[in-house]
Amino acid sequence: MTSIVETKEGALQGAEEGGVTVFRGIPYARAPIGELRFRPPQPPEPWSGVRVCDTFGSVAPQPESMLMAGETTPEEQSEDCLHLNVWTPSCDDGARPVMVWIHGGAFTTGSGSGSYYRGHHLAARGDVVVVTLNYRLGALGFLAHPDLIDAETGSSGNWGLHDQIAALQWVQANITNFGGDPVNVTIFGESAGSMSVSALVGSPVAQGLFRRAIAQSGGPLAASMDTAVTYADELCARAGVASVAALRALGVAEVIAAQTAMTAEAAAGGTALVLSPTVDGGLLPEHPHTAIANGVAAGKELLVGTNLHEMKLWAIGSRKLTGGSEADILGRLERSVGEGAAEALAAYKAARSARGEDVSPLALWTAVESDRVFRMPALRMCEAHSANGDAVYDYLFTWESPAVGGLLGSCHALEIPFVFGTLTGPGVDRFTGGGPEALGLSEKMQDAWLAFARTGDPSAAGVGSWPRYEAGRRATMLLGATVSLENAPYDAERAHWDD
Secondary structure (H helix, E strand, C coil), X not given: CEEEEECCCCEEEEEEECCEEEEEEEECCCCCCHHHCCCCCCCCCCCCCEEEXXXXXXXXXXXXXXXXXXXXXXXCECCCXXXXXXXXXXXXXXXXXEEEEECCCCCCCCCCCCHHHCCHHHHHHHCCEXXXXXXXXXXXXXXXXXXXXXXXXXXXXXXXHHHHHHHHHHHHHHHHHHCEEEEEEEEEEECHHHHHHHXXXXXXXXXXXXXXXXXXXXXXXXXXXXXXXXXHHHHHHHHCCCCCHHHHHCCHHHHHHHHHHHHHHHHHCCCCCCCCCECCCCCCCCCHHHHHHCCCCCCCEEEEEEECCCCHHHHCCCHHHHCCCXXXXXXXXXXXXXXXXXXXXXXXXXXXXXXXXXXXXHHHHHHXXXXXXXXXXXXXXXXXXXXXXXXXXXEEECCCECHHHHCCECCCCCCHHHHHCCCCCCCCHHHHCCHHHHHHHHHHHHHHHHHHHHHCCCCECCCECCCCCCCCCCEEEEECCCEEEEECCCHHHHHHHHC
């Protein structure tokens, strides 16, 4: 069975699969090539006839990564990558909630067609329309410099965020014909996708394009223009060009090679995200956290959370982390935390000892860095939005992976297949674990995410009543082998960062 849907640019043909209709590789913007490189996306060109949408579009140019190596069907890379995918129960007038997923990958890797992100389970289970998308990555998506300021928008560097906004504009213009409600759009994402979600929540340009937001392991993040210029100049030097404008004439492989060398050196020095959103005076007039605190997202509901052992994903393979001494860990923390490293290590050791928890060097490093990089920015966003009287709900994902002999714990990205209901995909259970308990948690999380997308409240039968996060109580839903509500978990650690 096939379905044909009209859009503003032309007709599309999808296919029925597993009880839903799927449209793959829909162009939502023109290919950002040539003079369109380092510029906001332009509307897609219309077509005649019926465009068959049976293949995912090309992914954004990117270096090799573990993320893409795990894909069973890796897609071709191309700057012509601005495509999205739609899963819908029916192309009727159902006015269903719409959930738009923004993928992660440190702003340098990944795609909206990743196997964990297939939307058929969510669409069928919740009677919602699910959209996933590609956006420009790395230097092509986030290189910022005053010489690249766009005259029309005043933006520079947030090209990938502009792509996400263009996809949301496409949703506003077309999703009704796919059975969705453009008034009830929820954006959700993980890691860099969650940081993107948080940036969109804090961007005045994105207001009106979505109603709700779910941020999974990533709070507001944005570099200063001065920092962005430093990296842009370094990229030019590595690429052998005299100006950022000259980068438009380089081949993609040359840009990616220069980018890879630059980011590798930065990572060795402790800087993980070199190419990311920038306070550019256009799309982001101020840091998104400041904008959220100032009420730019008034009236929007947020669902925000992190995983208990986020940083264990990066610890595996490092002997100094998995088998190092406390002195080794302190040295690492001094590079990331700075002069407060010893104080942080002591505070976490005391808090964990008081609860009878593991105080091994690996456990301490994981706890400090997971909070510094992920949990604290997320909680700060919760506090800022809640202080304005808006609805925020918080979670902590505690399910542990069986992989690598259990060393991964509740690591970064582990919750994604639970949210999408993709635990039964090929080989996924080696990472997530399987069986009735895992599948049961997945169903509970899907139902909570779906309830939030439908009503703005994640309370659902499987998780029970889910109160708002407020500074006095800090209600947090623990999602793991057991599901329970706890007020202010790991609060001694949170208080350390307040001090």
